[in-house]
Every structure is written in C-alpha cells, then in structure tokens.
Amino acid sequence: xxxxxxxxxxxxxxxxxxxxxxxxxxxxxxxxxxxxxxxxxxxxxxxxxxxxxxxxxxxxxxxxxxxxxxxxxxxxxxxxxxxxxxxxxxxxxxxxxxxxxxxxxxxxxxxxxxxxxxxxxxxxxxxxxxxxxxxxxxxxxxxxxxxxxxxxxxxxxxxxxxxxxxxxxxxxxxxxxxxxxxxxxxxxxxxxxxxxxxxxxxxxxxxxxxxxxxxxxxxxxxxxxxxxxxxxxxxxxxxxxxxxxxxxxxxxxxxxxxxxxxxxxxxxxxxxxxxxxxxxxxxxxxxxxxxxxxxxxxxxxxxxxxxxxxxxxxxxxxxxxxxxxxxxxxxxxxxxxxxxxxxxxxxxxxxxxxxxxxxxxxxxxxxxxxxxxxxxxxxxxxxxxxxxxxxxxxxxxxxxxxxxxxxxxxxxxxxxxxxxxxxxxxxxxxxxxxxxxxxxxxxxxxxxxxxxxxxxxxxxxxxxxxxxxxxxxxxxxxxxxxxxxxxxxxxxxxxxxxxxxxxxxxxxxxxxxxxxxxxxxxxxxxxxxxxxxxxxxxxxxxxxxxxxxxxxxxxxxxxxxxxxxxxxxxxxxxxxxxxxxxxx
Numbered sequence: 068x069x070x071x072x073x074x075x076x077x078x079x080x081x082x083x084x085x086x087x088x089x090x091x092x093x094x095x096x097x098x099x100x101x102x103x104x105x106x107x108x109x110x111x112x113x114x115x116x117x118x119x120x121x122x123x124x125x126x127x128x129x130x131x132x133x134x135x136x137x138x139x140x141x142x143x144x145x146x147x148x149x150x151x152x153x154x155x156x157x158x159x160x161x162x163x164x165x166x167x168x169x170x171x172x173x174x175x176x177x178x179x180x181x182x183x184x185x186x187x188x189x190x191x192x193x194x195x196x197x198x199x200x201x202x203x204x205x206x207x208x209x210x211x212x213x214x215x216x217x218x219x220x221x222x223x224x225x226x227x228x229x230x231x232x233x234x235x236x237x238x239x240x241x242x243x244x245x246x247x248x249x250x251x252x253x254x255x256x257x258x259x260x261x262x263x264x265x266x267x268x269x270x271x272x273x274x275x276x277x278x279x280x281x282x283x284x285x286x287x288x289x290x291x292x293x294x295x296x297x298x299x300x301x302x303x304x305x306x307x308x309x310x311x312x313x314x315x316x317x318x319x320x321x322x323x324x325x326x327x328x329x330x331x332x333x334x335x336x337x338x339x340x341x342x343x344x345x346x347x348x349x350x351x352x353x354x355x356x357x358x359x360x361x362x363x364x365x366x367x368x369x370x371x372x373x374x375x376x377x378x379x380x381x382x383x384x385x386x387x388x389x390x391x392x393x394x395x396x397x398x399x400x401x402x403x404x405x406x407x408x409x410x411x412x413x414x415x416x417x418x419x420x421x422x423x424x425x426x427x428x429x430x431x432x433x434x435x436x437x438x439x440x441x442x443x444x445x446x447x448x449x450x451x452x453x454x455x456x457x458x459x460x461x462x463x464x465x466x467x468x469x470x471x472x473x474x475x476x477x478x479x480x481x482x483x484x485x486x487x488x489x490x491x492x493x494x495x496x497x498x499x500x501x502x503x504x505x506x507x508x509x510x511x512x513x514x515x516x517x518x519x520x521x522x523x524x525x526x527x528x529x530x531x532x533x534x535x536x537x538x539x540x541x542x543x544x545x546x547x548x549x550x551x552x553x554x555x556x557x558x559x560x561x562x563x564x565x566x567x568x569x570x571x572x573x574x575x576x577x578x579x580x581x582x583x584x585x586x587x588x589x590x591x592x593x594x595x596x597x598x599x600x601x602x603x604x605x606x607x608x609x610x611x612x613x614x615x616x617x618x619x620x621x622x623x624x625x626x627x628x629x630x631x632x633x634x635x636x637x638x639x640x641x642x643x644x645x646x647x648x649x650x651x
Contacts, residue, residue, distance in 0.1 A: 075127040075624060087122045091115060110644055117637025120630040128625045139164050139179040141172075145207050145598060146186030154183060168193060169523060176200055187598045188605030192525050197609070204609035206602050211236035212595025213282075218297060220515075224275050224304045225330065226497075230268045230282060230297060235595075237264060240287035245270055245297075248278045275303040277570050277584050295593050298570070298586030307504050308333040308352065312373040314380075315339060316346070319403065322481035323372070324350065326496060335368075339377075360385050365392040369505040370399035375408040379415070394468025399503030402474040409442045417465050417472045419445035428461065435486055438478040453502050462495070464502050471503045510534060511575055513583035516560075519597055520571075520587045525562050528573070528583070533557055538576040542567065546576070 074080060094114045101107050138158055142151065143166045155161050161183075164175050168190045176182065181201040188204060189197070215233035222228060230245055237258040244255040245268040253270035272278070280297040309332050313320050316338045327334045328350035336348040337357060347356050357364055360381070365371070365388060378400075381389070392398040402408060402416075413419040420442040427436045444450060444463050453462040453473065464473035483492040511534070516527035530539070530549075539547045541563050552558040565571045565587045575581040 073129050087118045091118045113637050113640050120633035123630045137180050139182045141184045143186030187601045191604050194608050202609045204605050209599050210595045214599040221300045223302050228270045234264045242285045244283045246281040272301045275301045308368045310368045310371045311336045312377050313338045314377045362388050372401045374403040375405040393470035397469035397505040400472045440476045440478050442476050473503045511581050527562050529560050531558050540576050542571050
C-alpha cells in the first residue's frame with residue numbers, strides 16, 4: 068500500500084483489482100475499433116478513472132491521521148454511573164469501553180492516546196494490555212465486608228483449621244459463623260460495633276478428603292446475610308515413628324509418650340534400668356527392641372527424642388551413626404535439655420546459649436507462668452525458631468543435611484498438663500515434631516499461584532519434581548503445557564482454564580495417585596474480598612500521577628463522495644460520447 072493509505076476491505080483487494088482490470092480490458096477491447104475517431108484515448112482515460120472510482124467505493128480507502136487527544140474510559144466491575152457521567156462532562160469525546168476479562172479490547176485501545184479506568188479495576192492477568200498506553204486508575208472505595216482472609220487450604224488430619232481475616236464496617240450485633248460442609252456451626256463471634264475488626268475462628272476437621280466449609284454472616288436474629296465457601300483438603304496423616312531414649316524414666320517422658328500415643332504416633336520408648344538392662348514400651352507399633360544404633364536400625368524411625376545425658380554419653384561411632392542418619396536420611400533429633408546441655412560448647416551440642424536469668428515465661432492467652440532454664444539461644448544464621456512469636460522463641464532447630472536437630476529451653480513442659488493447659492502443651496510438641504520429623508518424599512509437590520480460581524479464567528500453578536519426564540492432564544483429560552525453569556530444572560510452571568465450578572483435579576498422566584485438587588469459585592463468591600484485592604492491585608499497577616498522552620496513528624475512512632462524483636461523471640461521459648460521435 069502507499070504510505071499512509073490503506074483500505075477497510077483489505078481482504079477484497081486482490082479480487083476487486085482483478086475484476087476491475089478485467090472490466091477495463093473489456094472496455095478497451097470493445098472500443099478498439101473506434102481508435103480512428105480521435106476519442107479512443109480520452110474514453111480510455113475516463114473509463115480507467117471510472118473503474119478506479121468504483122474500485123475505491125468498494126474497497127473504502129483510509130488515510131493515517133495523527134491523534135493526540137483521544138481518551139478512553141474503561142468501565143470495570145463496580146463502577147458508578149454518576150462517576151461515568153461526571154467524567155464524560157469534564158472530558159469531551161471520551162470513548163466508552165466496557166471491560167470483560169473473557170473478551171479482548173486490544174483493538175479498541177490501539178486508537179486511544181490515554182485511558183481512564185473506573186470501578187474495581189482489571190484482573191491482574193490483563194494488566195499487560197495497558198502496558199503501552201498511559202493509564203490512570205480512579206479507585207473505588209474499599210467495600211464493606213471481609214477484606215482480608217487467611218487460612219491453610221491443605222491440612223493434615225487432626226491439625227487446626229484457623230480462619231483469620233479482617234472485616235470492614237460490619238453490621239452491629241451481627242455474627243460470623245464458621246460452618247462445616249453440612250452447615251453445622253463450629254465456631255462463631257459477634258460484632259460489637261461497626262469498626263474494622265480482626266477476627267479468628269478455629270475448628271478441628273475429623274475426616275480426610277476435600278471439603279467446602281462455609282463462613283456465614285448472620286444478623287442478630289440468626290438470619291443469614293451472606294455465605295462464602297472455604298475449600299480445604301484434609302490429608303490422611305501418615306504414620307510417624309518416634310524413638311524415645313532415656314537414661315532413666317522421667318515425668319517429662321511419661322507424659323510425652325502418653326500424648327504421642329493418643330495422637331496416633333508410633334512410639335518406642337527405651338529407658339535404661341541398670342548398665343546393659345533396658346525397659347521397652349511400645350505404643351501403636353509392634354514390639355521391636357533396639358540395642359545397637361546402626362544406620363540401618365535408625366532408618367526405621369522418623370525422629371528420635373533423647374535426653375542430654377544419654378546422647379552425649381554415646382561413643383564417637385554411635386554419634387557418627389546418628390549424624391549420618393540425620394544428614395543423609397533426614398532423621399529428626401530432639402535433645403531433651405538439662406543443665407549439662409547449656410554448659411557444652413556449640414561444636415558439641417549443636418547450639419550456643421547465653422544466660423538470661425529468666426526462670427519462667429508467660430503462657431500466651433492464659434494467666435499461667437511456666438518454668439524454663441535461665442538461658443536463651445544465641446541468634447545465628449543456621450538456627451531457625453520453631454515457635455516464633457508464641458512462646459518467646461523457646462525452641463530452635465538446626466538444619467544438618469536432609470535432617471534437623473532441635474532442642475528447647477523449656478523446663479518440665481508436663482506441668483502445663485497438670486495446670487489444665489492441654490492445648491498449650493499439645494501445641495508445643497506438635498510444632499516441634501512437625502518441624503523435625505523425617506520428610507516423606509513426594510513424587511510431585513504442587514503449589515497454586517491463583518488465589519481465587521474462576522470458571523473460564525486462567526489458573527496458574529507450579530510443581531516441583533525429580534521425575535525426568537512428566538505430563539499433567541486436567542479434568543477433561545487434556546494435557547497442560549509445562550514450562551520448565553531454566554535455572555531450577557526440577558521446577559515447572561503452567562496455566563490451565565478450568566471449565567467447571569467446584570473441585571477440579573490435575574493429575575500426572577499414567578499415575579492417578581499423584582494428583583492435585585483445587586477449588587473453582589463462583590463469580591459471586593467473596594465479592595468484598597476480591598474487590599479489595601483487585602483495587603489494591605490496580606492502585607499499585609496504575610499510579611494516579613498525570614501522564615502525557617501518547618501520539619497514535621489511526622486510519623480514518625476517506626469520504627466516498629469524491630469517488631461517487633467521479634464514477635457518475637465517468638459513466639455519464641461514456642454514455643454521452645457515442646451519441647456525440649453519431650451526431651458528428
């Protein structure tokens with residue numbers, strides 16, 4: 068095409084040119100015998116112009132025009148009509164666009180010099196569409212309702228489901244109720260005023276599987292105002308094998324072994340009676356006494372709990388076996404403290420301590436104090452707190468290869484049970500063991516990257532695997548393309564578009580046991596929460612600073628009037644020319 072010119076009917080260009088050329092050749096052939104009359108050349112020129120005009124009428128030619136002040140107004144969900152009307156009065160000639168994440172607006176944006184966005188904003192996966200155009204976002208106010216929410220979507224059976232969040236402008240005397248999948252109330256709270264409120268609700272799931280709990284809001288009379296889903300996957304707790312070694316029976320071990328047995332741990336206890344003689348106890352496991360601590364015998368356990376005197380009185384070869392099992396096989400080791408532990412050097416005990424002269428601590432959320440050793444851990448890069456911000460960092464673990472070594476400054480934790488603080492006691496030991504037990508190898512580790520998957524919209528996920536070849540299929544049995552990380556070869560990212568609401572599944576092809584379940588929400592679920600997140604994301608993406616409009620070149624249609632006039636004049640002359648020749 069000639070620079071600056073184009074045609075709206077570009078797809079008809081070749082057929083129209085060929086047809087026009089055929090018409091012109093037919094005219095020349097018809098008029099060839101009149102070439103001696105003196106008007107053949109003139110008529111041929113007029114015929115060419117006439118055919119050219121007809122061709123332009125059909126093709127609709129356009130010319131590039133420079134645009135510097137063509138603003139657009141993009142209407143997104145939650146926009147207010149009054150705001151739209153106000154902007155249209157201020158900015159004359161605004162081009163109105165309606166945002167729909169399932170439809171493309173790129174063609175409309177190409178002709179705009181800048182864009183104003185009102186409402187809750189665009190979905191994050193559509194931000195790229197406005198990368199090349201100056202954009203100003205005029206945000207909505209954060210809506211009333213739940214604007215922040217946090218809960219663990221995958222739990223082990225027996226773990227607490229804790230739902231935390233923030234409610235903005237609740238109705239006074241209304242309730243929040245955490246319900247199970249059958250609608251039974253599990254925990255609740257009542258709003259005393261209409262200010263912003265942080266809330267926390269707790270439940271303990273009893274059965275494994277995929278469930279949809281509910282967070283319901285009810286008025287003071289118990290009438291439901293709104294209900295939103297909380298999808299959780301409860302995993303069957305795999306058996307955990309614990310070995311407890313003591314130089315002599317202690318109250319600490321007595322209560323600890325009973326707690327572990329009640330929690331379905333497989334527990335073996337070995338207590339020394341005299342030199343070379345031991346007492347063995349077994350809970351939830353078959354009798355299998357252990358006398359020698361070879362690497363093979365240690366590998367049958369996920370964690371070892373041992374008192375300071377027993378462990379540090381082991382010979383060099385036995386300690387070497389323990390450390391090899393920790394480093395190479397992921398064995399967890401917890402050292403029950405005594406005064407001896409705090410006087411050993413860091414190279415021997417794995418930890419470094421400082422005396423703090425504090426002999427007790429305050430149990431969180433209770434008016435109870437508990438004993439501790441008058442020491443604190445020396446902060447170091449290699450140490451990791453187990454119960455950070457809960458019990459004053461009383462327990463730490465140190466990574467050794469694949470496994471971990473841990474200990475605590477807590478003294479006689481069983482006293483919590485004697486004081487009726489079963490929950491605090493259970494929390495301490497559950498946290499410790501969850502951190503140190505041998506990690507079960509998984510063929511594929513899945514992770515969702517989309518907070519609220521919706522039907523027909525992209526769901527992003529990552530997976531980590533050591534499998535050399537892997538193929539993932541979705542609910543419909545279609546393969547999902549995987550993008551391998553160039554620097555971390557065992558890490559993959561992918562995107563799929565779920566086609567149904569509710570639970571969806573991704574599965575490793577030819578291995579139905581390796582799967583990942585995720586929940587696809589309804590478009591009306593968690594409206595306040597999704598709106599607040601979307602507003603925050605759009606505010607971060609599009610600052611409200613004034614931006615200079617860009618210059619764009621757009622194709623504007625050339626008025627067809629000139630071509631109609633040329634066509635009519637040409638046809639008129641060609642009609643009149645033979646008559647003039649006859650008269651002469």
